[in-house]
Amino acid sequence: MSTALDQALNATNPLSDIANKVVKGERISRADAIRLYQSDDLVSIGAMAEFARMRKAGPGREKYVYYIHNMHLNPTNYCMETCRFCSYANPEDQKRAYTWTVDKVLEEAGKGAALGIREIHMVGGLNPACDLNYYEEVMSALRKSFPHIHIKAMTAVEIDYLANLEGISVEETLERLIKAGLQSMPGGGAEIFDEAVRERMAVKKTPAERWLHIHGAAHKLGLKTNATMLTGIGESIENKVDHVLLLREQQDKTGGFMCFIPLKCYYDGTNIADEVKEPTGYDILKDVAISRLLLDNFDHIKAYWIQLGESLAQVAFSFGADDMDGTILEEKITHAAGTKTPLQLAKESLEYQIASAGYIPVERDTVYNIVRVCEPVTETGMPQPLKPLELTPTV
Numbered sequence: 001m002s003t004a005l006d007q008a009l010n011a012t013n014p015l016s017d018i019a020n021k022v023v024k025g026e027r028i029s030r031a032d033a034i035r036l037y038q039s040d041d042l043v044s045i046g047a048m049a050e051f052a053r054m055r056k057a058g059p060g061r062e063k064y065v066y067y068i069h070n071m072h073l074n075p076t077n078y079c080m081e082t083c084r085f086c087s088y089a090n091p092e093d094q095k096r097a098y099t100w101t102v103d104k105v106l107e108e109a110g111k112g113a114a115l116g117i118r119e120i121h122m123v124g125g126l127n128p129a130c131d132l133n134y135y136e137e138v139m140s141a142l143r144k145s146f147p148h149i150h151i152k153a154m155t156a157v158e159i160d161y162l163a164n165l166e167g168i169s170v171e172e173t174l175e176r177l178i179k180a181g182l183q184s185m186p187g188g189g190a191e192i193f194d195e196a197v198r199e200r201m202a203v204k205k206t207p208a209e210r211w212l213h214i215h216g217a218a219h220k221l222g223l224k225t226n227a228t229m230l231t232g233i234g235e236s237i238e239n240k241v242d243h244v245l246l247l248r249e250q251q252d253k254t255g256g257f258m259c260f261i262p263l264k265c266y267y268d269g270t271n272i273a274d275e276v277k278e279p280t281g282y283d284i285l286k287d288v289a290i291s292r293l294l295l296d297n298f299d300h301i302k303a304y305w306i307q308l309g310e311s312l313a314q315v316a317f318s319f320g321a322d323d324m325d326g327t328i329l330e331e332k333i334t335h336a337a338g339t340k341t342p343l344q345l346a347k348e349s350l351e352y353q354i355a356s357a358g359y360i361p362v363e364r365d366t367v368y369n370i371v372r373v374c375e376p377v378t379e380t381g382m383p384q385p386l387k388p389l390e391l392t393p394t395v
């Protein structure tokens with residue numbers, strides 16, 4: 001056991017009862033999680049989360065940190081919703097609005113395919129021009145042209161929107177998309193489940209119960225999915241804990257979540273900065289660590305480098321995160337809101353970030369099958385970073 005964990009377990013430490021629960025593998029409670037958020041003992045919290053991460057990883061895999069060679073595709077940024085934190089979509093700013101044809105989606109996907117990606121992560125705005133038929137065509141075309149690339153697509157919010165447009169159930173919507181080629185779902189659109197925060201942020205879409213129902217329905221149909229939480233939009237500690245607890249409850253019922261991703265809001269192009277508290281690195285490390293401790297039924301916690309930055313993502317590995325997401329190729333949502341991270345990272349750069357933080361880079365597929373466990377490739381013991389490709393953002 002680490003010295004920091006020993007100190008957390010020591011009876012003189014105010015968090016020692018929680019540390020003991022963690023070490024014994026007992027579930028931590030809402031009150032425990034709130035106390036962790038209220039504590040300034042980040043080192044003890046990190047040590048508990050690191051312990052939980054290593055136990056979850058299993059023998060021989062304690063130091064594994066995963067990444068995937070993937071690309072993000074966003075077929076439309078036109079959206080009927082008006083979430084106040086979103087700079088990516090804005091139906092009033094028609095000049096920026098775009099909607100790709102099926103051929104354009106294929107053309108963009110082809111750029112990733114040429115680089116050897118194994119996953120397309122596809123999400124977009126709620127656009128009446130992109131109905132269920134459109135997404136069935138997009139997915140069938142992607143499946144036909146790139147049968148070896150996994151399609152992870154459609155947030156619960158998009159599924160909800162398509163089902164309502166079509167006047168059919170979310171189950172039927174999912175079944176039709178699965179038939180067309182959908183293989184798993186990303187975790188977006190959850191935001192913060194608390195209704196008062198959603199009202200202040202003008203989030204009218206898919207409330208908590210419906211978001212969770214759609215993921216449960218997807219799990220029952222055999223799809224694996226992810227889950228997110230967006231911070232920095234005026235939420236309290238209690239709102240965050242309750243959000244994560246709802247995910248834990250859903251996972252107990254349907255078991256199909258792979259990964260939890262704490263997200264951090266960026267404010268460029270929004271008018272909310274004066275009303276909210278921007279999460280600091282300290283807050284984000286707590287979100288990572290406390291979610292690792294609460295979500296004893298989730299296998300993975302993601303340090304999303306696009307939002308955390310590579311440096312904080314590296315630190316997050318010691319606070320319970322075991323995944324860095326992927327190469328991405330061209331991120332639009334957070335870049336539209338001002339993140340200064342690159343649009344993409346080469347595989348070698350991701351491997352370098354992981355290895356230089358003292359962890360073992362493991363390339364995975366979407367559902368966490370191991371593709372390759374990286375060996376150090378230079379005399380310094382580090383995988384060699386490559387210069388990322390140059391791409392121009394289109395929003």
Ligand code: V47
Pocket residue numbers: 085086087088185186187188189190191226227228230261263264265266267304307325333334337
């Ligand atoms: O749902 C919107 C968030 C999410 C902003 O499942 C913003 O593997 C920051 O869900 N600043 C989309 N965030 C991203 C997402 C995701 C990313 C990577 C991996 C996976 C996965 C999922 O981005 C949205 C929303 O919560 N978002 N606006 C903003 N201004």
Ligand code: SF4
Pocket residue numbers: 079080081082083086087088089124125126157205
């Ligand atoms: Fe639309 Fe999603 Fe942006 Fe909300 S966050 S405005 S639903 S694209």
